[in-house]
Amino acid sequence: MVSETKINPVQFKKLSNIVYTESGIVLNEKKYTLLVARIAKRMRMTKTSCVSDYIDLISNSPDEFNNFIDATTTNHTFFFRENNHCEFMIKTLDNTKPLKIWSAASSSGEEAFSLAVQLLANKFSFTIYASDVSDSMLKQGKRAIYPKERVRVVPRSILYTYFQKGTGKWQDHVKVKPEVQTYVRFEKFNLLSDTPVDTFDIIFCRNVMIYFDTQTRQKVVSTLCRALNPGGYFFVGLSENLHGLDHSLITILPSGYQKK
Incomplete structure (x- = not known):
């Protein structure tokens, strides 16, 4: 059986x-x-x-x-997880300059949309490329519908402005509003075998490298660093770091780096 x-x-x-x-x-x-x-x-x-x-x-x-x-x-995630990185961006960056952001290993899209709603609330100009190796996770991200418990730590003002409340069979869910979805592009990308065709000002690759061995982590970091513009920011999960890896980044805050 x-x-x-x-x-x-x-x-x-x-x-x-x-x-x-x-x-x-x-x-x-x-x-x-x-x-x-x-x-x-x-x-x-x-x-x-x-x-x-x-x-x-x-x-x-x-x-x-x-x-x-x-x-x-597939891994568990939720909105505004480890949000100190986004708060750092908002406090540090000039909102008059357009930003190109990559949410690598984006899972079902909570990270990308968490960034999007906060950047919109602070009047930033930006685009977000959200990628994952999982077809089902990308499908969820494109649908942009999530159980209510995923937004439990989202401030009410953000929730009311950028999310729609579900009704009927969707009463225990929320949907990211279409105007927010236009800022995020979901595509399949394998961090081990695919080559980035663009460069970015900010790259998030959080809570995935903890599952990699050192050799794989080095390969992924090297790939992402090549896609990061000089002076750009690179963020990993709070339980992760780049110790022992060869890279062109300097530490600026816990799990946050900047390209030289």
Whole structure:
């Protein structure tokens, strides 16, 4: 039965290697329970009876391969998470100069829209490029509909101005207003294998590199630094840092850097 899914050591290694190669995320033995839960759900969805058959399926079906990556790389997030970085931007930057911002590993869009509503409230001119490796997360970002608990720390003035309250079956949800959505562009981007075609004044890559090993972190930071304009700002999660990595950044605040 799928509900009794077990992954043997060989299968775990193969699946974790697939995740690592595609996303850079390291699934060690401590993540066994998580992987089993995610695999079991996909097996139920695809009516696959055993793990070996599911491995064959993701090897032969690009669609299910993407579903598998989605299932194993999605992370919890919410609006105004670690908001000190945005507050720093608003206090430090000139709102008369247009800003190009990249929300890398943007998940379902909460980070990008958190930036957008605060920059709009402070009369900044900007565009935000929001990217992720997960098709399902990008779809959620483009839809811009979120459960109410995701906006629990958003100030009421911001909530009333830039969000719509759901009704009927959506009564426990909010939607980012269309005029805010126009400032954010969602696209698929793999931090390990894709090459940026643009440069940015500010790059956010938060709460994702904690899942990477040192080699992968170095590769990602190098890629992002090349896309950062001189004098630009680079932010990682508060539980992350760039210690031990080769880069052209100087520390300006906790988890915040500026390109030389």
